[in-house]
Amino acid sequence: MADPMIAARVDAAVAAWLEWLPRWTPGSFRSRARICRRCYQSPILASAGLSHDVPHQVQHALVVRLQKIIDKTVDEFTTASLPGLRLELDAADALKQKAGYRPNDGLDPEYDGLELDPEPEPGQPFLFTLEGLASPLDKQINDPRPPLTDDQKAELRSEMALADECAVVTGQRVCGAVKIHAPRIRLAVETFVEPQIQSMLDELTNSLEFPS
Template sequence: MERSLETQVSQAVDAWLRWLPRWEPATHRGRVAPCRRCLGSPVLSAAGLGADIPHGVQHGLSTRIKTIIDHGVAEYTAVNLPMLQAELDQQAARNRARSYRPSEGLAPEFEGMPLDPEPLPGAPFLFTVAGMAEEADADVPALPPLSAEAKAALRQEVGLADDYANMIGREVCSILLHHRLRIQAAIAEYVEPQIAAMLDELTRSLDAPFDPNEPTGP
């Protein structure tokens, strides 16, 4: 039996709550480009995860919720949008033909994230994971071109799929409002203490920038 949208959202939140105790603040350099999945997300707003929440925490939930929306749109497309479904099937077959697919099979906390860290100034990478993926993609033949009529029909179906995605997204946001209390309780228990500890450590390092045990002169 197909699970209701309420059940799917509840299970996604449950899975995120089970993962959250394992979260730790990142110690590497932050990325310059913002995450398009999380920045300004109405899903995160409905869940009560504001801009003051670390991105890793946000991303783990937004990705799980996006999977629910994507699944709903995929079902709608398969039943109602044959041209778009055919195009997606061709793209899926093309993706399967790629010899290197590093972005597939990732845990929700890493889906949609950049494959490589930001390079250090003056120290470019000899190679990147994203670059190798692009090379593998270049070896796969491109999809056949579409006629002008087919492009117009496809754009219409894409618009219908977008409308359906927006409808599901609004329903999901409404459902998430009922989970805000337990989401915020988990943030208070597992995230805020770690952030407070980092701020305390930063304050101590600013107050005492030098090791008192180190000699200060010759």
């Protein structure tokens, strides 16, 4: 069933992506050493018509924008209906703030979740890296709260299951809403992305031709 609020948020996310896309260039793209878990076999990309032959950063910028809609909707549901989980998440956020610098927080959608640093070149060490500046993930932060009781743990598991269900339903609604935009999305790729890729291929072909 269509959800007007989800549809409106998808409209805004697609509009933001379409506004960003003309600024994309192959020079801003960096190959990945690992598969992107957000984009690999993403149903969002399939619904948007971007599941094949599209540079990863182009895909990623749209996936992250739409994933944020799912995250926001689940967060709103948690705040309204799942008090135990809300309390745990707020406490975890407070502890995270004490953990120190995290360079991957607050990135633009087209960079969110990607590697922070380029691959090192042999014999060319970096003076520093963003990942190296990050505070250790295992930094010990004391949680002042008492341990959860068995009943609280059971209630928390129940609320987490409801949050997961909300995420699944919202994801399905996002996929349904983005399908409407698939023709616009594909046209934008054909207009702004494919000519740049073809130009790169032509330049590569010319550089490989032997002189007669």
